[in-house]
Amino acid sequence: MILVTGATGTVGREVARLLAPGRPLRILTRRPELATFQGPDVTVVRGGFTDPESLHRALTGVRAAFLVTNQVGEEDDARFIDAARACGVRHLVKLSAAAVEDPEADDLITRWQRENERTVRESGLAWTLLRPRSFMSNTLSWAPAIRSEGVVRALHGESANACVDPRDIAEVAVHALTQDGQEGRVHALSGPEPVTALEQTAVLSKVLGRPLRFEELGPERARSALLDRYPEVIAEALLHSAGRQRAGAKARVNSAVPALLGRPARTFDTWAADHAQAFA
């Protein structure tokens, strides 16, 4: 039995979708109505990381688990690992982040992910760490302004990011959960090429068949836009992260996706074509 957390989110949803047809699968979610995966042996447990009783129900009989946490500053990884150890889980595959490898990255989110990784490594369980670069799907936050005004507003439009398709991350996660020899492995996951926000705007324009204008946000407008969506400490961490991207820290391409999956990593053009509906 494999347990997938985060199955109502970007990466976990894909992991669950890939596993459901052929594997005994359990989902842990606070929103079971969103976990509609089709398969002969799929069970959904209502609960979450702050509900120990639900963790025990979800983890009993589980061999391997995919762990996604997103409450920055919370100790959800530690809570999950305590329960996993008590239930005899053997292997954890943890969704972390590429920034943990960068000594210049010292923002709140990266420090939290480093601490989560340390908890996983010291858990006594077998583990695999996935360290993805920015998700291509982050551009979905542009969809409302693209739809209503035909405009993309972003910081540092000419700075590149070797962003990765979440479906590739999910395929690597499935590989790690189901294949031998993944214990103790750390996979840094990028897309096939660095792309800038200006280039992504051009790709989306082509896919949608309509002109899109790129509007560079200055630091103050960017801060204010982030504060509309996030608490101040998270907004500051994201600005710090954008500054590192501007300095070139996120442009490096690595070979883990092709090496593990035996095919090239998906391009942003492919991601955009497959998600055009979300911007139309």
Ligand SMILES: NC(=O)c1ccc[n+]([C@@H]2O[C@H](COP(=O)([O-])OP(=O)(O)OC[C@H]3O[C@@H](n4cnc5c(N)ncnc54)[C@H](OP(=O)(O)O)[C@@H]3O)[C@@H](O)[C@H]2O)c1
């Ligand atoms: N976006 C990026 O560019 C990027 C890059 C690198 C790394 N990451 C990392 O990716 C992770 C987020 O992955 P994602 O974007 O796929 O997720 P997401 O779309 O943000 O969804 C979050 C998931 O976490 C689950 N969750 C949150 N709190 C929970 C709780 N208390 N109990 C149980 N489940 C809980 C939610 O499930 P329910 O609400 O259904 O319970 C949901 O399925 C973060 O750790 C982030 O640091 C992101």
